[in-house]
Amino acid sequence: MNERQLRYLETIAEQGSIQKASSLLKRDASTLNRVVRSVGEELGVTLFRRSHSGVVPTPEGEVVLTFGRKIREIFMEIRTLGNIETSYMREWTESDVRYLIEIRQQKNISRAADELFIAQPSLSQAVIQIEESLGISLFLRTSEGVEETMAGSIILDQLERVQAFSRQMRVELEAYQQMKKGILTVGIPVNLAAYVLPAVLPEFSELYPGIQVKFRENNSLELERLLFQKKVDFCVMHFQEESPGLQYEKFLEDPFYLVLPMSWHGRFPFQKNQPLTAVQISLLAQEPFILVESRQKLRLVGDQILNRAGIIPDVRYVSKSMETTKRLVAAGLGATFLPRSYLTLFSGTEGLEYFPIDRSMHALWQLVAAYRKEEELPLSARKFLEISKREMEKGL
Numbered sequence: 001m002n003e004r005q006l007r008y009l010e011t012i013a014e015q016g017s018i019q020k021a022s023s024l025l026k027r028d029a030s031t032l033n034r035v036v037r038s039v040g041e042e043l044g045v046t047l048f049r050r051s052h053s054g055v056v057p058t059p060e061g062e063v064v065l066t067f068g069r070k071i072r073e074i075f076m077e078i079r080t081l082g083n084i085e086t087s088y089m090r091e092w093t094e095s096d097v098r099y100l101i102e103i104r105q106q107k108n109i110s111r112a113a114d115e116l117f118i119a120q121p122s123l124s125q126a127v128i129q130i131e132e133s134l135g136i137s138l139f140l141r142t143s144e145g146v147e148e149t150m151a152g153s154i155i156l157d158q159l160e161r162v163q164a165f166s167r168q169m170r171v172e173l174e175a176y177q178q179m180k181k182g183i184l185t186v187g188i189p190v191n192l193a194a195y196v197l198p199a200v201l202p203e204f205s206e207l208y209p210g211i212q213v214k215f216r217e218n219n220s221l222e223l224e225r226l227l228f229q230k231k232v233d234f235c236v237m238h239f240q241e242e243s244p245g246l247q248y249e250k251f252l253e254d255p256f257y258l259v260l261p262m263s264w265h266g267r268f269p270f271q272k273n274q275p276l277t278a279v280q281i282s283l284l285a286q287e288p289f290i291l292v293e294s295r296q297k298l299r300l301v302g303d304q305i306l307n308r309a310g311i312i313p314d315v316r317y318v319s320k321s322m323e324t325t326k327r328l329v330a331a332g333l334g335a336t337f338l339p340r341s342y343l344t345l346f347s348g349t350e351g352l353e354y355f356p357i358d359r360s361m362h363a364l365w366q367l368v369a370a371y372r373k374e375e376e377l378p379l380s381a382r383k384f385l386e387i388s389k390r391e392m393e394k395g396l
Contacts, residue, residue: 001039001166003075003091006068008035009047013065016054025277037063043182044210045173067169074158074165081151083135090133097159099126100138105229106158108145113246163230167375174379181210184380187223187235188215191298191322192367195345196236199391204384211380215317220297227372233381234371236388238297249369251389254339256301256363258284261332266355275358281309288334292323297365298322302337305363323347339365341392369393 012021012032022029040047045060051316057065075092102112109127113120131137138152148156174182188196193215201213216223216232223235224243239248243250258276260268268283289306291313292299317335319325323346329336330351337357341351357363369385371377377385 001042001064001068001248003072004319005035005039006072007091008032009061009068010065010072012036012048013057013061016056018055022055026086034075037224042384044172044177047226052276053325054346060173060177063172063176067165067172070165071162074162077157078134078155081134081155082376090129096126096130096163096322099123100130100156101163101317103127103139103146104148107147108146108359111145127367128368142359143340167230169255171376171378174211178293179211179380179383182378182380183212183214184378184384185216185232186384187216187226187232187237189220189237190217191342191345192236192238193217195341196388196392200388203391208380208383213384218308219295221295222369227370227378230372232384234369236367236369236385238365239368239370240300240365243370245373246370247373249385250352251367251369251392253364254341256305256337256339256365257340257343258357259282259326259336259352259354261329261335262351263332270355272353273356275356277358278309279362281305281357281361282311284309286337287314289313290317290319290334290336291315291330291371292322293318293320296320298337298339299340301339302362305337305357305361308361326352328357337363 008021008025008027012018012023015021015024018029018036021033025032036047043060043064045064046058047061047064048055049058078092096291098113099116102116103109104122106112106115109124110120113123116123122354127139134155136151137149138155140149149300156363170182204211204213216226218226220237220240222234223232223237226232227235227246236251239250244246248263258270258281268280270280278306291302293301294300317325317328319328322338322342325336326338326342326347328334331349338354341356371381
């Protein structure tokens with residue numbers, strides 16, 4: 001929704017008639033009807049109903065109008081900060097808000113343009129037009145990117161309030177939509193996505209076909225950044241260390257296993273289902289290891305196991321891919337550590353032997369849902385997490 005649409009809806013509600021609002025706004029009634037239809041379709045709700053005296057807002061429409069008034073008040077406050085007459089300031093669009101907030105987050109117009117999937121010159125021109133309409137500069141251009149001006153920081157703070165109200169409005173509308181339409185954005189690590197999503201999406205999509213699920217797949221550190229930037233509703237991820245500002249809901253524990261090539265069978269006195277202690281794992285001190293890159297949480301757990309076993313490993317190969325690591329082990333090139341959920345994720349365990357690790361080694365990670373503390377999860381997110389937890393418990 002943009003500011004003009006909000007103004008039109010507010011006028012229709014005040015006048016109780018499309019025709020009266022049309023006359024007051026000096027716009028064709030067909031234009032106003034198109035706005036009502038367009039906004040209603042975007043949000044998945046009916047905004048007005050006909051009565052004997054004209055049109056009145058539906059309960060969903062009242063939610064939209066309530067938040068719409070708050071958003072318009074912010075836009076009017078912003079106008080008072082400009083250096084030119086209010087009448088010259090163009091009406092804000094949803095794109096204006098999104099563009100400026102992205103630039104704030106990236107501190108660089110080129111990176112913001114990449115995130116927004118638009119051309120950098122187009123984004124630069126949009127910023128120039130906004131600044132000209134306000135009569136003030138929002139950003140100072142530097143060799144490294146952009147810095148906010150004092151006035152720009154104030155305005156951007158206000159625009160973040162606009163985004164917060166928009167998100168809150170959509171959360172409240174879900175109660176009326178009855179899960180018929182909406183967008184849910186989920187952050188999830190790539191490997192975990194391959195494990196979780198095929199199990200969860202068929203049931204979720206069947207129950208709630210109108211909810212569009214989008215994914216942002218990345219490592220856990222990047223997913224936390226996306227959470228703080230409010231680009232995902234929540235993340236399903238592996239918990240290692242609590243981040244201030246985030247809330248976590250534990251799903252279940254995912255224990256790690258020592259994974260060896262089958263060609264090493266009998267080299268060590270390990271029993272198939274007997275958890276390995278630090279002393280037993282230390283027997284691999286002279287063996288080569290194959291591990292994932294150090295920035296991945298999978299590697300952090302592996303390093304902790306090796307440290308507790310007193311091993312300074314001969315890391316023969318390093319890969320970004322858990323599956324590549326597993327296949328190199330199957331080829332007889334070294335040992336590794338994998339969580340139970342990943343043992344059979346892309347391929348089976350052909351050519352591999354795997355052994356559980358004793359709980360005294362703390363060789364596990366927790367699967368959690370992470371979301372911002374200050375925000376309530378949308379109903380669609382709650383349903384998605386319920387199904388995810390159930391399916392993951394089945395799989396593990």
